[in-house]
Amino acid sequence: MQLDQQLCSRARLARDARFDGKFFIAVLTTRIYCRPICPARTCKESNVVYYPTAAAAAEAGYRPCLRCRPECSPGCPAWAGTQTTVSRALRLISESGLEDGGVEGLAEHLGVGARHLRRLFLKHLGASPSAVAQTRRLHFAKQLIDETTLPMVQVAVAAGFGCVRRFNDAIRKVYRRTPTQIRRLARQTAIQRENAYRFQLDFRPPYNWNRMLEFLAARATPGVEAVQAGSYRRSISFNDHHGFLEVSFDESRNALKACVQFDDPRSLIFIIERVRAMFDLNADWSSIAKTLRADPVLAKSVHAEAGLRVPGCWNGFELTVRAILGQQVSVKGATTLAGRIAEAFGQRFEPAPGLTHLFPTPEILAGADLTSIGLTRARGETVRALARAVRAGRIRFEGLVDFGALRAQLCEIPGIGPWTAEYVAMRALSDPDAFPSGDLHLRRNAGDCTQRELERRSEAWRPWRAYATMLLWQSVRDEPPAPPVRRQVPAFAS
Ligand SMILES: [Zn+2]
Numbered sequence: 001m002q003l004d005q006q007l008c009s010r011a012r013l014a015r016d017a018r019f020d021g022k023f024f025i026a027v028l029t030t031r032i033y034c035r036p037i038c039p040a041r042t043c044k045e046s047n048v049v050y051y052p053t054a055a056a057a058a059e060a061g062y063r064p065c066l067r068c069r070p071e072c073s074p075g076c077p078a079w080a081g082t083q084t085t086v087s088r089a090l091r092l093i094s095e096s097g098l099e100d101g102g103v104e105g106l107a108e109h110l111g112v113g114a115r116h117l118r119r120l121f122l123k124h125l126g127a128s129p130s131a132v133a134q135t136r137r138l139h140f141a142k143q144l145i146d147e148t149t150l151p152m153v154q155v156a157v158a159a160g161f162g163c164v165r166r167f168n169d170a171i172r173k174v175y176r177r178t179p180t181q182i183r184r185l186a187r188q189t190a191i192q193r194e195n196a197y198r199f200q201l202d203f204r205p206p207y208n209w210n211r212m213l214e215f216l217a218a219r220a221t222p223g224v225e226a227v228q229a230g231s232y233r234r235s236i237s238f239n240d241h242h243g244f245l246e247v248s249f250d251e252s253r254n255a256l257k258a259c260v261q262f263d264d265p266r267s268l269i270f271i272i273e274r275v276r277a278m279f280d281l282n283a284d285w286s287s288i289a290k291t292l293r294a295d296p297v298l299a300k301s302v303h304a305e306a307g308l309r310v311p312g313c314w315n316g317f318e319l320t321v322r323a324i325l326g327q328q329v330s331v332k333g334a335t336t337l338a339g340r341i342a343e344a345f346g347q348r349f350e351p352a353p354g355l356t357h358l359f360p361t362p363e364i365l366a367g368a369d370l371t372s373i374g375l376t377r378a379r380g381e382t383v384r385a386l387a388r389a390v391r392a393g394r395i396r397f398e399g400l401v402d403f404g405a406l407r408a409q410l411c412e413i414p415g416i417g418p419w420t421a422e423y424v425a426m427r428a429l430s431d432p433d434a435f436p437s438g439d440l441h442l443r444r445n446a447g448d449c450t451q452r453e454l455e456r457r458s459e460a461w462r463p464w465r466a467y468a469t470m471l472l473w474q475s476v477r478d479e480p481p482a483p484p485v486r487r488q489v490p491a492f493a494s
Helices: 005-014 054-059 085-096 102-110 114-125 129-147 152-158 164-175 179-185 209-218 265-278 285-292 296-304 316-325 331-345 377-391 403-411 418-428 440-445 451-461 465-474
Strands: 024-027 032-034 048-051 196-202 225-228 231-238 241-250 255-262
Touching: 005 048, 024 054, 032 054, 048 054, 054 129, 085 102, 085 114, 085 129, 085 265, 102 114, 102 129, 114 129, 129 152, 129 164, 129 179, 129 196, 129 265, 152 164, 152 179, 152 265, 164 179, 196 265, 209 225, 209 231, 209 331, 231 265, 241 265, 255 265, 285 296, 285 451, 285 465, 296 465, 316 331, 316 377, 316 418, 403 418, 440 451, 440 465, 451 465
Parallel strands: none
Antiparallel strands: 024 032, 024 048, 196 255, 225 231, 231 241, 241 255
16 A cells, blocks of 8 residues: 555644544654554654554554554545455454464455465555454454453453463553553543443544434334434344443544443454444545545535445344335334334343344244234245345355345345345445445436436446435435335335
8 A cells, every 4th residue: 555655744744633544653763653643742754654554553563652542543444345355354354353264264265365365465554464453452452441441351352362461461562561550541430330331433524423313313223223312322132142332422532432231342342343334434534525526416415414424234134124124115114114023023122221122133033924013925025035044144244245246145035126235235234335326316316317327427426326325315304205116116215
């Protein structure tokens, strides 16, 4: 990856938050690396070196700054959602580290040689796969030390260090302090409940939180999700453990605050990655806006809706069920149906106000009689067929997902068409270029064009067509719902 020295320099001197996470600054004299937003005194240009990733700075022997905390920086935007070997590898590392099989195992998963994979990593990220995995582990450990009261033994396990000794050694080597000394520095004041963890998740501004919350609120499944007093809350289930999470906005810090209540700390790293994807925290609005504002149809809303994100989801199966329910009914109608499914088939679970159920698993919905809650037989069968495919592992939303293959697998299920597949790619896979081009509202708002005309026009919006979709949908927000349509073209985002 080639960094533009001049651009880095300007961003560093201006402490420009829009560049946070897009490069790191290593200081030759102190051997410490920083984020562009570091509040510490800026040093002379001749004393700094720029690195594309934290792992590259770490591999070059620099230690993370204790003031700007590189572990909290927003992810690297260049790789979010793309389908290259490097981005697929990064996705696997972020989900499960290098636990099974190390770099060799990772390369085998991806169908490339280990040496080739190392070369690709060095070329694009400036660091080896093991340095990336090690940095991720250390950063997460540092966050747990700073932001939670989790006992150190458990921090070691949660961050994926095999044993406490390895954890202690790694922290001491990198931070020149023991984990306990670091925690003392963090000055924990809030008293935390047992199994409750708070995280600060930074983003690159701007972030349009109101639109994110509105979108999620209109689609919140009653009993499973709740939007109240500016926060989003939902019940979660992972590896047979249950809990809930709550996310709110902290504009003064360019961050979201996430509170996670979960009794298995080993899952925290996965849960936090999922929250980051759900709220699209890696997005780089300045790049997106630059591409999209070139089209006169989008220019106005790019300006009016600065920082608009593509809402992701907690669980791909749940989102797809929800998308099927939304076919040919209003957003409100689909929300009601989703609530009925949760109530009739979900496990009862009341961890926080507004939450009463877990969303039902594929195992349960595979055999459920969905006509009992008011679904047509055909639509009920579509949900069941999806549940069977997910239960059998034929359709997977996690791990190594090929975007194109998943779309094709979804469309093989009777009742799922291209619109639903694109919508799922957009929200469950975080594919930034997903584009439901048949959508009636998109066509209308892009100037009453045909699907083919819209597709042609959208070529110029690549690779950000999911964001163009969100922008075009925004302009219909306040209009009455469209009349029912006959074909499999649902109205306005189920
Ligand atoms: Zn710093």
